[in-house]
Amino acid sequence: MHDVAVVGGGLTGVMMATALSHAEMDVALVDRDNDPATGVDERTTTINAAGARMLTALGVWDRLATPPAPIRRVAIAEGILPTGLAARRRAQTDLSWQTNASPMGFVIGNTALQAALRDIIEERPVTRIHGVSVSGWQAGDDGIELSLADINGTGDSSGASSLRAALVVACDGARSRLAEAAGLGLREARQTQTAIVTILEAERHHDDTAFQRFLPTGPFALMPLDGTRLSLVWTLPNAEADRLLAVDDAAFEAACLEAFGPGLGYLRHAGRRLAWPLRPSWRRRISAPGMVLAGDAAHAIHPLAGQGYNLALADAAVLADLLVETGRRGLPASHMSLRRAYEAARWRERAAMTTATSGLNSLFSNAPAGIRHLAGLGFAVLDRLPVKSVFSDIAAGGQLAEAALLEGRLPG
Amino acid sequence: MAPLHAFAPVRIDYILDSVRRLGTSAGGRLDGVRVLDIGCGGGILAEPMARLGGQVTGIDATPEAIAAANAHADMSGLAIDYRCTTAEALAGSGVQYDLVYASEVIEHVTDRRLFAASMAAMLAPGGTIVITTINRTLASFALAKVALEYVLRTVPAGTHDPARFVKPAELRDEFAGAGIMLDDMTGFAPLPARQIGGNGFIRVGSLAVNYAASGTHA
Ligand SMILES: Cc1cc2nc3c(=O)[nH]c(=O)nc-3n(C[C@H](O)[C@H](O)[C@H](O)COP(=O)(O)OP(=O)(O)OC[C@H]3O[C@@H](n4cnc5c(N)ncnc54)[C@H](O)[C@@H]3O)c2cc1C
Secondary structure, three states, rough: OEEEEEEOOOOOHHHHHHOOOOOOEEEEEEEOOOOOOOOOOOOOOEEEEEHHHHHHHHHHHHHHHOOOOOOOOEEEEEOOOOOOHHHHHHHOHHHHHHOOOOOOEEEHHHHHHHHHHHHHHOOOOEEEOOOEEEEEEEEEEOEEEEEEEEEEOOOOOOOEEEEEEEEEEEOOOOOOHHHHHOOOEEEEEEEHHHHHHHEEEOOOOOOEEEEEEEEEEEEEEEEEEOOEEEEEEEEEEEHHHHHHHHHHHHHHHHHHHHHHHHHHOOOOEOOOOOOEEEEOOEEOOOOOOOOOOHHHOOOOOHHHOOOOHHHHHHOOOOOOOOHHHHOOOOOOOOOOHHHHHHHHHHHHHHHHHHHHHHHHHHHOOOOHHHHHHHOOOOHHHHHHHHHHHHHHHHOOOOOOOOOOOHOOOOOO | OHHHHHHHHHHHHHHHHHHHOOOOOOOOOOOOOOOEEOOOOOOOHHHHHOOOOOOOEOOOOOOHHHHHHHHHHHHHOOOOOEOOOHHHHHHOOOEEEEEEEEEEEHHHHHOOHHHHHHHHHEEEEEEEEEEEOOOOHHHHHHOOHHHHHHOOOOOOOEEEEOOOOOHHHHHHHOOOOOOOOEEEEEEEEEOOOOOHOOEEEEOOOOOEEEEEEEEEEE
């Protein structure tokens, strides 16, 4: 029997198994994908300063094939940029944070991150079970028995059809089947928005700035990448997103320019356009006997603030500390005190991030015209909205969770 | 059983802190430490002590408890010496331990002075004694119904009598009489159950309801 079985080989699962292997625990990772390295992922992940400290401590940072792009400024604007230079400056600086010291965050290509994570986990004492899907789940007195199904006969579960662990950490994504099987309900709003995710190449350098432009149809976010490239996450009503996913490059570029304004010069489309359907969702609880949820399985938040993966990192950091604490008490990983403490430790950040990002988004895109008008009155109003706390939090590289790994120390 | 399990971490922490404070074992583990769990029930505290390296003997007067404890230890793959006996009887055999604790037991004992003398006799030099119990106050009477849940395991039905709850001063005097100085006490209080993710019990300054005491030979 393993102490911990991590289910899911996405960015969360591999990072989770690596982190927990430092918590004096016997860890197994069940990963459905046989060879996830194939297929280029043009998405990017934003990592705050605490997350960067954690990935450095885990050895992942040094293995990144392409260097992370630093974020030294955050510029938030409402509506389309005015054209005059002076007015543009005013609009941009009315709500911006800047750091001259260490960067407030970094942007990493998912492909590089995934490769570095897989590189590091090879060196950790983690039992890897590839090409196998978890098909069932049974809670016992002191742990969980997972049923395994070899997807295409190439899995390496060594013929085993089940796996026992004191604690299962479900990192199986936003539509987590394990969470559903454990009765951890998901409250989902109807999907009315889709984010278009792609890469743009700007005429002018971004100056290490992350841009968030709030438009009546949804936020247009640009994260700085290497050179003059930027990662775009553009939230739109479904129909509008569908239209812009289908148009040719020239039409898409024109739409980007119109949405963002001329601040960075011409915006050339330099990648594939991916559709990210956005379903605001909330799970009241993220643990059940013998199981905790992490990553997208625990909280699929709006991409607006780029905080999704930072939450996943904090999940792993907190859980690693709790496993060390539980082990020091001589208690098994299945002990109810562990999942209760996890639930309590993650509650605040989960709630803050979910309400801030979804509240913010709906304020600017779905709210009654009155509120939109209010926001249009001036950025001073924004001071009283969650936006400021979310972004100043990123700016400070701060986090709501406390854990050894988030401070750059290994657990224990 | 859930409340009992929720009560485990704070008690384990107190036992480990006491062992460290009194110099019985350093470094937070119990390797090589001889442990006696008096009123072990199903082994809620005995198993963690064994996982931490302790050589654990668990005693309970109830045969059902010992059977359950043995079955659970087998499942957990732990070697624990469980015996169906009482502290008073075991003390007569002359055995000694480095850590002797009685958690939620002393409030059921008829002759507490004899019980304290038995614990003292079984405590090796430099050893640690830990007691956790319930105070005799208005607050604890009011909470007796709740408290009953926590002691459910060791008590045959009907033997739990709030009049036997123990005041901290009485406990200190009775153990002093047996040559043990209980020089540290702390209160335990539950977190509101409805609080999302409420994590069992925490240490508090007030000894008004649940409390713990520790010490060694005077
Ligand atoms: C189209 C799209 C675009 C996105 N764009 C961005 C972006 O630009 N920026 C950003 O920060 N985030 C983005 N996200 C979100 C981001 O991908 C996730 O937050 C991040 O990858 C962490 O996900 P995860 O590992 O928790 O879950 P997932 O990436 O969903 O991984 C779940 C893993 O679990 C495995 N699995 C599932 N069920 C089982 C089972 N039963 N047995 C075994 N294995 C199982 C799956 O194979 C998968 O490997 C995007 C998401 C999508 C879908």
